Amino acid sequence: MPLALLALAIGAFGIGTTEFVILGLLPEVADTFEVSITTAGLLVSGYAIGVLVGAPLLTVLGTKISRKRMLILLMGLFVLGNVLTALAPAFGVIMLGRVVASFTHGAFFGIGSVVAADLVAPEKKAAALSTIFVGLTLANVVGVPLGTLLGQSVSWRLTFLLVAALGVIGAVGIARLVPEQPKPEGVHLRHELAVFGNVQVLLAMGMTVLGFGGVFAALTYVKPMMTDVAGYSEGSVTWLLVAFGLGMMTGNSAGGRLADRFPMYLLFGSLLALAGVLALFTVTAHDKTGSVITLFLIGALGFATVPPLQKRVLDHAAEAPTLAAAVNIGAFNLGNAIAAWLGGLVIDAGHGYESANWVGAGLALGALALALVSHGLERRASTRSRVVARHTPGVGDAAGGQSGQGDSGTPDRAAEPSTRLSG
Template sequence: MPLALLALAIGAFGIGTTEFVIMGVLPQVAGDFGVSIPTAGWLVSGYALGVVIGAPLLTVLGTRVSRKKMLMFLMGLFIAGNTLSAVAPSFGLMLTGRIVASLAHGAFFGIGSVVAADLVAPQKKASAISLMFMGLTVANIVGVPGGTYIGQAAGWRVTFILVAALGAVGLLGVAKLVPETGRPESVSVRGEFAAFRNVQVWLAMTMTVLGYGGVFAAITYIAPMMTEVAGYTEGAVTWLLVLFGVGMFLGNLLGGKFADRALMPMLFTALAALTAALLLFTATAHNKVLAAITLSLIGALGFATVPPLQKWVLDQASAAPTLASAANIGAFNLGNALAAWLGG
């Protein structure tokens, strides 16, 4: 495995932690600021909307900058946003910090996907993308449960201070391990936008919004849902997040492996199984054991779609993949935002 993939995974770990950890501490944040749980849910949907906006915007602004320098800038933005969230005296300022951090998210994964795919042979591109996203899934096994535990024990502000520190580690990893390749190939901004003339790119992004939206409709309010509906204690939420993260980790790796062999069959199978798991959750949510098992399945099947969807976009926009790749990351989070809003 190229060491540059490790650097990308480190950055993904930090970003994944800040994206998902808010779900585990949402009741504490809502209580501290005196807002309702649905209102606090804007810390999830606001972040997601920031990804949707930041992904194409920052990618376009960075077309004349080397991919390595752009990745470093994005990690700096991530650190600033999480620091603001940690010290915010009001809900509005915390939401602002979340949005600032989120602006880096889509562009990082979009540019990172292109870098990861370029580091390996063509038949291993989906696996390379899944290795970068492995940082995101490991965040859900280690970072998110750990951050939730720390948030419940020492306060959610400590969690976000540590997340900012993770960003600093990610910045150093990119600086030391990602090769300096100069500017991206001589593709103009107009050339990047031309990729969207391909209807397959739009189809892939539509599937991303709908598929990932289904996952987040169930996951955004995992803490209140598993405590108030399934009957778990607040302390058990940490371990439920670990279980969800293990599912994500396995689904992501298997999704990349099988997508390299048969992209579209793998994608359609995963989406069909995800739909079935989400429907099943409506029946199992009131039973502790069944709810936990279904939660893990949703994590696995949801993230099994990530490598094939991202590779599909890269394949269809191969002449100018950077903006299309970032836009698809934005599509993941558009589904996230819609799910958080509809679920609340």
């Protein structure tokens, strides 16, 4: 793999750390600004909203300059946001810092995904995408636990200053290692928006929302599940999340290797197994050993879907992939927000913290249903294109070996009209 992917992975590591480390530092931040924990929790919501808004906005602006330069500018914005967070004199300023940092998130992964895919051969595209997301998974294994420990024992401000330093390292790495790519020619906002008329793009994003929503239905309430239900001490939770992070790394790595060869079968298997494991978590949450194993499996199965889903969006939005890839990253955060809300409703109804896992299982099954619909549409389009090829003189032989995509996940151009919304 090209060294340029390492620079992108470092940026992803910093972004993943700043997103999740706040979860373990809310009490310290609340004490500093003399606000309640629930008020400090708005910093999490503010970040998620910033991702949803910033992803399309900055990605569209990024079509005006080269992708490499845009990635460097995004890292600069990330550094600015984390410095604001670290030095904030008031709660309003730290909220501003979190939102500024979050604006980087979706656009960086969206543009970075396109750059990574362009750096390798087509058959290695998913593996390249998984390399970027290794940075995100490592953040949960290394960055978040160490950042939380440093913030709790020394100062949460120092944590965010060090995260800003990661952004500087990422920017320098991108400047030195990522090859210069010319500004995309002929790319206009209407071209980027047009891909959202493609049913397959919308289905892939729906799978992202529901599939990763299933993961976060459990993860949002994992602390009270581990302490109140499984019986762990509060000091153990940070390190328990390392098991989840190791699962993320394992699933992302396996997904990257398999998504180039068996994308749809990988999605079917991962989503079905994820639903089963989440349902099982309602039982294993009552056992210390069982809960840790289940956390690992949730992380592995959830992140096994990331490379094939991001690749699927890039494949079906090949004419204008950047905005679609960025919005798909925003879809992860939308899934997180929906799952947390639905899980909270079930818990507030008096069914216990572990009941949020039933919500997660239902969301994962919803993602599986969308995957089956998507695969069915592709098979129907592929069959139709073969029929057309057989009845077109001089085309049958050439098209016969190209019209079907099998399980490759690459859309058939001849069938493309059938995957677009009318109107």
